[in-house]
Amino acid sequence: MTVQSDDRKERYRRQIAVFGEEGQEKIGKTRLLIAGAGGLGSTAALFAAMAGFGTIGIMDPGCIEETNLNRQVLYREADIGRPKADTAARAIRAMNASIDVEPVTAAIGTTPVKDSIRNIDVVIDGLDNYPARFLLADAAWRCRVPFIHGAAEGFYGRVCTIVPETSPCLRCIVPGLPPVRETPIIGVTTGVVGCVQVTEAIKLATGSGVLISDHLWLWDGLRLRSDRLRIERIPTCHVCGDDKYQIPAKEGVP
Amino acid sequence: MRVRVKAFATFREVMDSQVDLDFVSGATIRTLLAELSGRYEGLGGLLFAAPGTMRDFVNILKNGRNIHFLADLDTTLDDGDVIALFPPLAGG
Numbered sequence: 556m557t558v559q560s561d562d563r564k565e566r567y568r569r570q571i572a573v574f575g576e577e578g579q580e581k582i583g584k585t586r587l588l589i590a591g592a593g594g595l596g597s598t599a600a601l602f603a604a605m606a607g608f609g610t611i612g613i614m615d616p617g618c619i620e621e622t623n624l625n626r627q628v629l630y631r632e633a634d635i636g637r638p639k640a641d642t643a644a645r646a647i648r649a650m651n652a653s654i655d656v657e658p659v660t661a662a663i664g665t666t667p668v669k670d671s672i673r674n675i676d677v678v679i680d681g682l683d684n685y686p687a688r689f690l691l692a693d694a695a696w697r698c699r700v701p702f703i704h705g706a707a708e709g710f711y712g713r714v715c716t717i718v719p720e721t722s723p724c725l726r727c728i729v730p731g732l733p734p735v736r737e738t739p740i741i742g743v744t745t746g747v748v749g750c751v752q753v754t755e756a757i758k759l760a761t762g763s764g765v766l767i768s769d770h771l772w773l774w775d776g777l778r779l780r781s782d783r784l785r786i787e788r789i790p791t792c793h794v795c796g797d798d799k800y801q802i803p804a805k806e807g808v809p
Numbered sequence: 810m811r812v813r814v815k816a817f818a819t820f821r822e823v824m825d826s827q828v829d830l831d832f833v834s835g836a837t838i839r840t841l842l843a844e845l846s847g848r849y850e851g852l853g854g855l856l857f858a859a860p861g862t863m864r865d866f867v868n869i870l871k872n873g874r875n876i877h878f879l880a881d882l883d884t885t886l887d888d889g890d891v892i893a894l895f896p897p898l899a900g901g
Contacts, residue, residue, distance in 0.1 A: 595901045683901035706898040711818035713898055729897050730877035731865030738900030745901070773817050773895070778826075782817065784893055785873040792878070 563653055567607055578761040579607060585760040586610040588675045590663060590691055592617075592639040594626035594740060595705050596681025598749025599756075601628055603679075604647035606757055610655045611647065614671065615639040616662035626742030663687040668694035677759055678702045679752050684735045692717065692725035693794050701759055704728075705752045708738050710776035712748035714767060715786070716755045722768040723788040724795035744776055810834065810888035812841065817895035824849040832886055838869060839882040841892060855896070866897045 564571070567579050587608045589596045592615035603611055619627070619634045619642060629646040630639075640658035648656050663671065663682070668690050672678060678695050680703060682688045688704070695702040695717070702717040704725055717724055751772065758764040770783040788795055793802040814828050830844060842863075846853035858864050861882075869876045870893040876884045886892075 591901050593901045681901050684899060685897065705901070707900045708819065708896075708898040711898055713818075727875060727878075729866070729868065730875055731867075731897075733866035733897040733899055736899070738898075740900040775818070775821065778821070782815075784815075784817070784870070784895075786870065787873045789875065789878040 563607070566653075570606065574757075574761045574763055578763065581762070582607050582757060582760045583609040585756070586612070586674060586676045587679060587756060588612040588614060588672060588677070589679045589681055590614050590671075590687075591681030591683060592627070592629070592643040593623065593681055593683055594742060594745030595707065595749045595752065596679070597627045597629040597643055598746050599679045599681055599705075599752050600643055600647050601650070602750055602753040603756065604651045604654060604656075606753065607651065608654060608756070608760070610657065612657045612659060612675065613640050613643045613647075614659040614661070614663070615643070616660055616665075626740060626745045628742070628746070664690045669698055672698055672700050675700055677756050679756060680704045680706075681749070681752075683738065685729060685733050686735070688725060689732075695719070696724050696794055703752045703755045703759075705748045707740055707744045707748050709741065710744055712744050712751075712774040712776075714748060714751045714755065714772045714774075715770070716759070716766045716768045718766065718768045719795075723786050724792060726794045727789045727792050728771060728786055744774070747774055747776065810836075810886065812836075812886050812888075812890045812892060814841065814845065814892045814894065817893065818898055819896050820852070820855065820894050823851040823855065836886045837880075837882065838871070838876055838884045838886070838892070841886060842882070856894075868895045868897060869893070 571579050585608050589600050592613050617639050619630045619637050629643045634642050638660050640660045644656045644658035692702050696719045699719045704715045770785050773782045790797050791800045811831050816824050
Protein backbone atom coordinates (compact mmCIF):
# COMPACT_ATOMS: atom_id res chain seq x y z
CA MET A 556 0.00 0.00 0.00
CA THR A 557 1.37 3.42 -0.91
CA VAL A 558 1.84 6.33 1.49
CA GLN A 559 -0.88 8.20 -0.40
CA SER A 560 -3.43 5.42 -0.02
CA ASP A 561 -2.53 5.17 3.69
CA ASP A 562 -3.21 8.90 3.96
CA ARG A 563 -6.55 8.46 2.26
CA LYS A 564 -7.44 5.59 4.53
CA GLU A 565 -6.79 7.82 7.52
CA ARG A 566 -8.74 10.68 5.99
CA TYR A 567 -11.81 8.53 5.48
CA ARG A 568 -11.39 6.36 8.61
CA ARG A 569 -14.59 7.55 10.27
CA GLN A 570 -16.76 6.85 7.23
CA ILE A 571 -14.97 3.61 6.29
CA ALA A 572 -16.44 2.55 9.63
CA VAL A 573 -19.84 3.24 8.05
CA PHE A 574 -19.58 1.50 4.67
CA GLY A 575 -16.22 -0.28 4.72
CA GLU A 576 -13.06 0.09 2.63
CA GLU A 577 -14.84 -1.45 -0.33
CA GLY A 578 -17.55 1.21 -0.10
CA GLN A 579 -14.96 3.97 0.08
CA GLU A 580 -13.20 2.54 -2.93
CA LYS A 581 -16.47 2.55 -4.88
CA ILE A 582 -17.06 6.20 -3.96
CA GLY A 583 -13.53 6.99 -5.11
CA LYS A 584 -14.23 5.41 -8.49
CA THR A 585 -17.56 7.21 -9.00
CA ARG A 586 -17.67 10.13 -11.41
CA LEU A 587 -20.23 12.76 -10.47
CA LEU A 588 -21.54 15.64 -12.52
CA ILE A 589 -23.02 18.45 -10.46
CA ALA A 590 -25.16 20.50 -12.83
CA GLY A 591 -25.56 24.00 -11.45
CA ALA A 592 -23.28 25.46 -8.80
CA GLY A 593 -25.89 27.43 -6.87
CA GLY A 594 -27.43 26.63 -3.50
CA LEU A 595 -27.99 22.93 -4.17
CA GLY A 596 -24.89 22.43 -6.31
CA SER A 597 -22.45 24.16 -3.99
CA THR A 598 -23.77 22.17 -1.02
CA ALA A 599 -23.61 18.96 -3.02
CA ALA A 600 -20.08 19.70 -4.26
CA LEU A 601 -18.90 20.39 -0.72
CA PHE A 602 -20.21 17.14 0.74
CA ALA A 603 -19.30 15.08 -2.33
CA ALA A 604 -15.71 16.32 -2.06
CA MET A 605 -15.56 15.51 1.64
CA ALA A 606 -17.00 12.04 0.99
CA GLY A 607 -14.23 11.42 -1.56
CA PHE A 608 -16.01 11.05 -4.90
CA GLY A 609 -13.11 10.46 -7.28
CA THR A 610 -14.21 12.80 -10.06
CA ILE A 611 -16.53 15.77 -9.66
CA GLY A 612 -17.60 17.82 -12.65
CA ILE A 613 -19.14 21.18 -11.80
CA MET A 614 -21.17 22.77 -14.57
CA ASP A 615 -22.46 26.34 -14.38
CA PRO A 616 -22.28 29.21 -16.89
CA GLY A 617 -22.90 31.95 -14.33
CA CYS A 618 -20.82 34.32 -12.24
CA ILE A 619 -21.16 34.86 -8.51
CA GLU A 620 -23.54 37.64 -7.47
CA GLU A 621 -24.11 39.21 -4.09
CA THR A 622 -27.60 37.65 -3.85
CA ASN A 623 -26.02 34.18 -4.07
CA LEU A 624 -24.22 34.55 -0.76
CA ASN A 625 -27.24 33.70 1.44
CA ARG A 626 -27.01 30.04 0.36
CA GLN A 627 -24.15 29.20 -1.97
CA VAL A 628 -21.72 27.89 0.60
CA LEU A 629 -18.57 27.71 -1.54
CA TYR A 630 -18.36 31.44 -2.26
CA ARG A 631 -17.08 34.45 -0.31
CA GLU A 632 -17.62 38.18 -0.75
CA ALA A 633 -14.32 38.50 -2.59
CA ASP A 634 -15.60 36.00 -5.19
CA ILE A 635 -18.39 38.27 -6.49
CA GLY A 636 -18.06 38.53 -10.27
CA ARG A 637 -15.97 35.37 -10.63
CA PRO A 638 -17.21 32.32 -12.60
CA LYS A 639 -19.07 29.92 -10.35
CA ALA A 640 -17.77 26.68 -11.86
CA ASP A 641 -14.10 27.71 -11.57
CA THR A 642 -14.52 29.18 -8.08
CA ALA A 643 -16.42 26.15 -6.81
CA ALA A 644 -13.79 23.83 -8.30
CA ARG A 645 -10.99 25.76 -6.60
CA ALA A 646 -12.82 25.67 -3.27
CA ILE A 647 -13.37 21.92 -3.23
CA ARG A 648 -9.88 21.15 -4.55
CA ALA A 649 -8.57 23.03 -1.52
CA MET A 650 -10.67 20.78 0.69
CA ASN A 651 -9.64 17.52 -0.92
CA ALA A 652 -6.63 17.48 -3.22
CA SER A 653 -6.94 13.74 -3.89
CA ILE A 654 -10.02 14.08 -6.12
CA ASP A 655 -10.27 15.23 -9.73
CA VAL A 656 -12.41 18.33 -10.17
CA GLU A 657 -13.47 19.49 -13.59
CA PRO A 658 -15.19 22.89 -13.93
CA VAL A 659 -17.37 23.48 -17.01
CA THR A 660 -18.52 27.04 -17.67
CA ALA A 661 -20.85 26.13 -20.55
CA ALA A 662 -24.61 26.12 -20.05
CA ILE A 663 -26.65 22.94 -20.42
CA GLY A 664 -27.60 22.57 -24.07
CA THR A 665 -24.93 24.81 -25.61
CA THR A 666 -23.03 21.63 -26.42
CA PRO A 667 -24.66 18.24 -27.09
CA VAL A 668 -26.12 17.24 -23.74
CA LYS A 669 -25.06 13.63 -24.09
CA ASP A 670 -21.45 14.86 -24.31
CA SER A 671 -21.87 16.51 -20.90
CA ILE A 672 -22.65 13.16 -19.32
CA ARG A 673 -20.20 11.01 -21.23
CA ASN A 674 -18.01 9.17 -18.70
CA ILE A 675 -20.32 10.24 -15.86
CA ASP A 676 -21.82 7.72 -13.41
CA VAL A 677 -24.27 9.95 -11.53
CA VAL A 678 -25.76 13.41 -12.21
CA ILE A 679 -26.80 15.67 -9.35
CA ASP A 680 -29.42 18.25 -10.33
CA GLY A 681 -28.47 21.62 -8.90
CA LEU A 682 -30.27 23.55 -11.63
CA ASP A 683 -32.71 26.40 -11.08
CA ASN A 684 -35.03 26.02 -14.07
CA TYR A 685 -36.98 23.26 -15.78
CA PRO A 686 -35.95 23.76 -19.43
CA ALA A 687 -32.36 22.90 -18.42
CA ARG A 688 -33.52 20.15 -16.04
CA PHE A 689 -35.55 18.46 -18.78
CA LEU A 690 -32.66 18.62 -21.27
CA LEU A 691 -30.27 17.01 -18.83
CA ALA A 692 -32.71 14.56 -17.24
CA ASP A 693 -33.93 13.33 -20.65
CA ALA A 694 -30.34 12.84 -21.85
CA ALA A 695 -29.39 11.09 -18.61
CA TRP A 696 -32.34 8.74 -18.99
CA ARG A 697 -31.42 7.89 -22.56
CA CYS A 698 -27.75 7.39 -21.65
CA ARG A 699 -28.77 5.25 -18.64
CA VAL A 700 -27.17 7.58 -16.08
CA PRO A 701 -28.96 8.06 -12.72
CA PHE A 702 -30.18 11.63 -12.20
CA ILE A 703 -30.71 12.86 -8.64
CA HIS A 704 -33.37 15.54 -8.95
CA GLY A 705 -33.50 18.24 -6.31
CA ALA A 706 -35.34 21.54 -6.03
CA ALA A 707 -36.07 24.10 -3.34
CA GLU A 708 -38.31 27.06 -2.65
CA GLY A 709 -38.56 28.92 0.62
CA PHE A 710 -38.60 26.35 3.42
CA TYR A 711 -39.69 23.57 1.05
CA GLY A 712 -37.57 21.12 -0.88
CA ARG A 713 -37.71 17.81 -2.66
CA VAL A 714 -35.53 15.02 -3.99
CA CYS A 715 -36.12 12.08 -6.31
CA THR A 716 -33.49 9.69 -7.63
CA ILE A 717 -34.31 8.83 -11.20
CA VAL A 718 -32.82 5.47 -12.11
CA PRO A 719 -33.25 4.70 -15.83
CA GLU A 720 -35.27 1.56 -16.60
CA THR A 721 -36.54 1.19 -13.04
CA SER A 722 -38.12 4.47 -11.93
CA PRO A 723 -40.36 7.19 -13.35
CA CYS A 724 -38.53 10.00 -15.16
CA LEU A 725 -38.68 13.73 -14.42
CA ARG A 726 -41.40 14.20 -17.07
CA CYS A 727 -43.67 11.84 -15.13
CA ILE A 728 -43.31 14.09 -12.08
CA VAL A 729 -43.47 17.48 -13.83
CA PRO A 730 -45.57 17.26 -17.00
CA GLY A 731 -45.85 21.00 -17.70
CA LEU A 732 -43.09 23.58 -18.07
CA PRO A 733 -43.16 25.81 -14.99
CA PRO A 734 -42.36 29.51 -15.54
CA VAL A 735 -38.78 30.65 -15.04
CA ARG A 736 -38.77 33.20 -12.25
CA GLU A 737 -36.69 34.36 -9.33
CA THR A 738 -37.50 31.87 -6.59
CA PRO A 739 -37.60 32.84 -2.93
CA ILE A 740 -34.95 30.65 -1.34
CA ILE A 741 -33.02 30.22 1.88
CA GLY A 742 -29.68 28.55 2.57
CA VAL A 743 -30.91 26.11 5.20
CA THR A 744 -33.29 24.55 2.66
CA THR A 745 -30.74 24.18 -0.13
CA GLY A 746 -28.38 22.79 2.52
CA VAL A 747 -30.85 20.07 3.53
CA VAL A 748 -31.76 19.19 -0.06
CA GLY A 749 -28.13 19.21 -1.31
CA CYS A 750 -27.10 16.90 1.53
CA VAL A 751 -29.95 14.49 0.78
CA GLN A 752 -28.87 14.44 -2.88
CA VAL A 753 -25.31 13.47 -1.90
CA THR A 754 -26.73 10.86 0.49
CA GLU A 755 -28.45 9.33 -2.52
CA ALA A 756 -25.23 9.52 -4.56
CA ILE A 757 -23.32 7.71 -1.79
CA LYS A 758 -26.00 5.00 -1.69
CA LEU A 759 -25.85 4.65 -5.48
CA ALA A 760 -22.05 4.37 -5.38
CA THR A 761 -21.88 1.91 -2.51
CA GLY A 762 -25.04 -0.04 -3.26
CA SER A 763 -26.29 0.55 0.27
CA GLY A 764 -29.71 1.46 1.63
CA VAL A 765 -32.87 2.12 -0.34
CA LEU A 766 -32.98 4.86 -2.96
CA ILE A 767 -35.83 7.36 -3.14
CA SER A 768 -36.42 6.20 -6.71
CA ASP A 769 -40.11 5.44 -6.88
CA HIS A 770 -41.10 8.14 -4.44
CA LEU A 771 -40.68 11.89 -4.27
CA TRP A 772 -39.16 12.98 -0.96
CA LEU A 773 -40.64 16.26 0.19
CA TRP A 774 -39.11 18.43 2.89
CA ASP A 775 -41.11 21.00 4.87
CA GLY A 776 -38.77 23.06 7.03
CA LEU A 777 -41.59 25.21 8.40
CA ARG A 778 -43.25 22.21 10.04
CA LEU A 779 -40.04 20.19 10.33
CA ARG A 780 -41.68 17.36 8.51
CA SER A 781 -40.84 15.21 5.54
CA ASP A 782 -43.10 13.03 3.41
CA ARG A 783 -42.61 10.37 0.76
CA LEU A 784 -45.01 10.48 -2.12
CA ARG A 785 -45.26 7.45 -4.35
CA ILE A 786 -44.92 8.23 -8.05
CA GLU A 787 -45.54 5.98 -11.02
CA ARG A 788 -43.99 5.71 -14.42
CA ILE A 789 -46.46 6.88 -17.06
CA PRO A 790 -46.79 4.29 -19.87
CA THR A 791 -47.45 7.07 -22.45
CA CYS A 792 -44.51 9.25 -21.31
CA HIS A 793 -42.43 10.22 -24.35
CA VAL A 794 -39.15 9.75 -22.48
CA CYS A 795 -39.60 6.68 -20.27
CA GLY A 796 -42.87 5.28 -21.54
CA ASP A 797 -43.58 2.23 -23.65
CA ASP A 798 -41.55 2.08 -26.88
CA LYS A 799 -44.33 3.26 -29.19
CA TYR A 800 -44.74 6.49 -27.23
CA GLN A 801 -41.06 7.45 -27.10
CA ILE A 802 -39.95 10.44 -29.15
CA PRO A 803 -36.29 10.62 -30.20
CA ALA A 804 -34.26 13.35 -28.51
CA LYS A 805 -33.85 16.70 -30.23
CA GLU A 806 -30.89 18.62 -28.92
CA GLY A 807 -31.80 21.91 -27.30
CA VAL A 808 -35.53 21.22 -27.10
CA PRO A 809 -36.77 20.95 -23.50
CA MET B 810 -67.19 7.89 -1.23
CA ARG B 811 -64.31 9.38 0.71
CA VAL B 812 -61.14 10.81 -0.82
CA ARG B 813 -58.02 11.95 1.01
CA VAL B 814 -56.29 15.10 -0.22
CA LYS B 815 -52.69 15.80 0.71
CA ALA B 816 -51.14 19.21 0.08
CA PHE B 817 -47.42 19.87 -0.10
CA ALA B 818 -44.97 22.77 -0.11
CA THR B 819 -46.44 26.24 -0.66
CA PHE B 820 -50.00 24.88 -0.95
CA ARG B 821 -49.77 24.30 2.79
CA GLU B 822 -49.76 28.04 3.26
CA VAL B 823 -53.36 28.27 2.05
CA MET B 824 -54.87 24.89 2.99
CA ASP B 825 -54.58 22.03 5.47
CA SER B 826 -51.78 19.53 4.88
CA GLN B 827 -54.35 16.75 4.76
CA VAL B 828 -58.12 16.76 4.43
CA ASP B 829 -60.71 14.02 3.84
CA LEU B 830 -63.64 14.89 1.57
CA ASP B 831 -66.86 13.03 0.75
CA PHE B 832 -68.25 13.00 -2.77
CA VAL B 833 -71.08 11.33 -4.63
CA SER B 834 -70.28 8.78 -7.32
CA GLY B 835 -69.13 10.34 -10.60
CA ALA B 836 -67.18 13.18 -8.99
CA THR B 837 -63.98 14.20 -10.76
CA ILE B 838 -60.80 16.08 -9.99
CA ARG B 839 -62.64 19.18 -11.26
CA THR B 840 -65.32 18.62 -8.58
CA LEU B 841 -62.65 18.18 -5.94
CA LEU B 842 -60.75 21.34 -6.88
CA ALA B 843 -63.97 23.37 -6.88
CA GLU B 844 -64.75 22.08 -3.40
CA LEU B 845 -61.26 22.89 -2.16
CA SER B 846 -61.25 26.35 -3.80
CA GLY B 847 -64.52 27.16 -2.06
CA ARG B 848 -63.22 25.92 1.24
CA TYR B 849 -59.78 27.59 1.19
CA GLU B 850 -59.43 31.24 0.24
CA GLY B 851 -56.47 31.86 -2.06
CA LEU B 852 -56.20 28.28 -3.32
CA GLY B 853 -58.13 28.92 -6.55
CA GLY B 854 -55.57 31.49 -7.68
CA LEU B 855 -52.74 29.00 -7.18
CA LEU B 856 -54.53 26.25 -9.09
CA PHE B 857 -56.20 28.06 -11.98
CA ALA B 858 -54.90 30.51 -14.61
CA ALA B 859 -58.51 31.31 -15.55
CA PRO B 860 -61.84 29.77 -14.49
CA GLY B 861 -61.74 26.11 -15.53
CA THR B 862 -58.17 26.31 -16.81
CA MET B 863 -55.66 24.76 -14.47
CA ARG B 864 -52.12 26.08 -14.37
CA ASP B 865 -50.32 23.34 -16.31
CA PHE B 866 -47.38 23.21 -13.94
CA VAL B 867 -49.50 22.37 -10.90
CA ASN B 868 -48.93 18.73 -10.01
CA ILE B 869 -51.93 16.63 -9.12
CA LEU B 870 -51.38 12.94 -8.54
CA LYS B 871 -54.12 10.38 -8.16
CA ASN B 872 -52.64 7.47 -6.22
CA GLY B 873 -49.18 8.44 -7.46
CA ARG B 874 -50.12 8.95 -11.10
CA ASN B 875 -50.19 12.43 -12.61
CA ILE B 876 -53.69 13.34 -13.82
CA HIS B 877 -52.06 14.96 -16.86
CA PHE B 878 -51.61 11.39 -18.10
CA LEU B 879 -55.10 10.26 -17.04
CA ALA B 880 -58.08 12.45 -17.99
CA ASP B 881 -56.79 15.72 -16.49
CA LEU B 882 -59.58 17.55 -14.66
CA ASP B 883 -62.09 14.94 -15.85
CA THR B 884 -60.26 12.13 -14.05
CA THR B 885 -62.87 10.38 -11.96
CA LEU B 886 -62.51 9.85 -8.25
CA ASP B 887 -62.90 6.51 -6.53
CA ASP B 888 -63.45 5.66 -2.91
CA GLY B 889 -60.16 5.56 -1.03
CA ASP B 890 -58.23 7.64 -3.56
CA VAL B 891 -55.30 9.69 -2.31
CA ILE B 892 -54.96 12.93 -4.24
CA ALA B 893 -51.70 14.84 -3.86
CA LEU B 894 -51.39 18.51 -4.77
CA PHE B 895 -48.01 20.19 -5.07
CA PRO B 896 -46.36 23.02 -6.96
CA PRO B 897 -43.22 22.46 -9.03
CA LEU B 898 -40.47 23.74 -6.77
CA ALA B 899 -37.91 25.21 -9.12
CA GLY B 900 -35.06 26.83 -7.22
CA GLY B 901 -31.55 25.50 -6.92
